[in-house]
Structures are given as structure tokens and as C-alpha cells.
Amino acid sequence: MVYVSNFSLGHKLLKRNQEDTQRLIAQPRIMWPDAPESKVWTDFIEECITVSDGRIRAKPADFSHEIYRGSYGLKRAAIHLMVQAYIQARTLNRTRIEIEDVHRAYISSSYYSYRVDVEELERIAIQKNSKRDDLNCPFGSPIRSNVVQFVRKERDNRVAQAAFKGALTAEERETHKSLKLDTDMKAQKHQRPKRPSLGKPTNDDLGNAFSDYFGDKDDE
Structure with a gap:
């Protein structure tokens, strides 16, 4: 007959009397x-x-x-x-x-x-x-x-x-991190490029846009 146990049960069985240990764990096979x-x-x-x-x-x-x-x-x-x-x-x-x-x-x-x-x-x-x-x-x-x-x-x-990391200077650590030499390094967040600012329109720009829009309407 074969008995199967984990390590916890094995420790408990070893504390039993000899008549139990000799019958149950006399020839253990470890997995x-x-x-x-x-x-x-x-x-x-x-x-x-x-x-x-x-x-x-x-x-x-x-x-x-x-x-x-x-x-x-x-x-x-x-x-x-x-x-x-x-x-x-x-x-x-x-x-x-x-x-x-x-x-x-x-x-x-x-x-x-x-x-x-x-x-x-x-x-x-x-x-x-x-x-x-x-x-x-x-x-x-x-x-x-x-x-x-x-x-x-x-x-x-x-x-x-x-x-190795402890021996690096602050600048060397930043270089090391940027090169991703450390596989445990956290993934860097991807930053989306900012769109260039269009600037604030002048009064002439607003007037020209108004004329162009309503001028097209009148031609239809």
C-alpha cells in the first residue's frame, strides 16, 4: 500500500509512536x-x-x-x-x-x-x-x-x-536606465508629442476668416 503526504503531514507523522512511523513512513520516496x-x-x-x-x-x-x-x-x-x-x-x-x-x-x-x-x-x-x-x-x-x-x-x-548599481554615479545610473540594460526596470510611460501652438489670432485674421466664410455663402 502507498501513502501520499506533503511535508507538513510528514513532520506530524514523525512525532507519532514508532508503531505508526514504521508502518507509514519507513521507506519514504521524496518528490x-x-x-x-x-x-x-x-x-x-x-x-x-x-x-x-x-x-x-x-x-x-x-x-x-x-x-x-x-x-x-x-x-x-x-x-x-x-x-x-x-x-x-x-x-x-x-x-x-x-x-x-x-x-x-x-x-x-x-x-x-x-x-x-x-x-x-x-x-x-x-x-x-x-x-x-x-x-x-x-x-x-x-x-x-x-x-x-x-x-x-x-x-x-x-x-x-x-x-554594480551601487557603484554607479547618478549620471551613470540614468544612462544605464535609458539604455534598458536592467531587465527588471519598469516600463517607461509613452509620452505623446505635443502639437505646436497655433498662436492667438489677430483682429485681421478674424476679419479675413469672417469674410471668407460669408463670402462663400453669398456666391452659392
């Missing part, structure tokens, strides 16, 4: 999130792009990386992140998802609860401990090395980017 470069994850992203019917404009490899980065490979979180990314695109009057939309979706209030979980999972992958039983494996199984490497690489990239 981890898919690795970022695994075929299962790649196939999942490809299917999501297919069913989007052309609404995902980003390159598949870049899109896969950003979705994994924002969901830790959790399918439910990944789907919710894609939905919120599309909502972000629609707020900008676009019908296709771009990478910037995924970034905005990740920091949005609609993704807050998932973001808290993802960031805690990243911390667990590096520090190996957590007070949250629902995210911490109760059986002491190590997290896959490729997932840990992915998390550490992303953390190092964010640290390097923050250090």
Missing part, C-alpha cells in the same frame, strides 16, 4: 520539483507556450528560465505566474507576454504568497534549515545539486547586479 534543465520541465514550458496560442512572445529558453526562477519549478506557482504575467501585459495594452511582464508579475501583490514561498525555498536550498515545516523536507533528504546550483547562481547574479 522534488523538476530540475531547470530537465526534459520534464522543458516539455511543460513548451506545452504552456503551445496552449497560449501565440500569447507568449519571449524566447522559449529565456521564458523557461524566468518562470523557473520565479516559481522554483513548482507547477502551480509557475502557472499562476504566467497568468499574472499576461495580466501585466494587458495592463500595458499588449496581448503578448514578454520577459518584463514576468518580472512585474513576480513582484506584484497577486503573486505575493507564492513569492514568499519561493524565496524561502531558495533560502532553504542554500542554508539547509527553515522554521517552516510545510517547505522543509522532514526526512532529511538533500535537495538536488543542480537545483542548488541554479539557486546559488541566481543569487550571485542578483548580488553582482546590486553591487
